[in-house]
Amino acid sequence: MRWLRVVLVLGGVGLAAVGVGGLLTHWTASLWFLPLWLAGAVFLHDGVLVPMTFGVGGALWRVTSGLAPSARQCVVAGVWLTALMTVLAIPLILRRGVVANATVLPSNYLIDLLWTLGVIAVVTAIATLVRIRRAPRKRGTDS
Structure with a gap:
């Protein structure tokens, strides 16, 4: 596994060197905002x-x-997926109507985001319920 780590590090350093070389050879006045x-x-x-x-x-x-550990993981994953999709869609939603070319952002991204979040919510709820039903129950606590 050490050889894999060395190969990955060398590959990363090589790609970083290519990026820095490209910046230095193609530097223009408009790139001053980059740093x-x-x-x-x-x-x-x-x-x-x-x-x-x-x-x-x-x-x-x-x-x-209060949930079973596997059910907790489903809820947490659903919340993080919701946050990730929202963060990814915000620039597209905010740029809608601002661009001069209507074909650049052709979709209604707010509706698409709401559909995606609905699907995530339904899948998360189903997965959580399945995990709750499959979780081992404690015996002797019914009184």
Whole structure:
């Protein structure tokens, strides 16, 4: 497995070198925003998204504490899928109608997002109910 790790690291370093080389050879005045954008992305990820993820994950884990562990995992996965799909769709929803070419964003992404979130909710509910029914029951607690 060590050889695989070495190959992956060397491949990553090689791809990073190709990217830096491309930036240095094709640098234009419009790319000056790139370091600022990258710094903002690091701040947004490390300063906002990671603490928010830990906070929401911990709260969600407490809220679902009465469920069987496998059912809890289904609920948590459904919530994270919902958040991920929403984050991915927000730029498309906000750009709708702003672009000059109507064929660039041809779909109604808000309706598509709502359908997707509905499917995620139904699948999460079904999976959670199946896991609850299959969970081992404690005996001797019926009184």
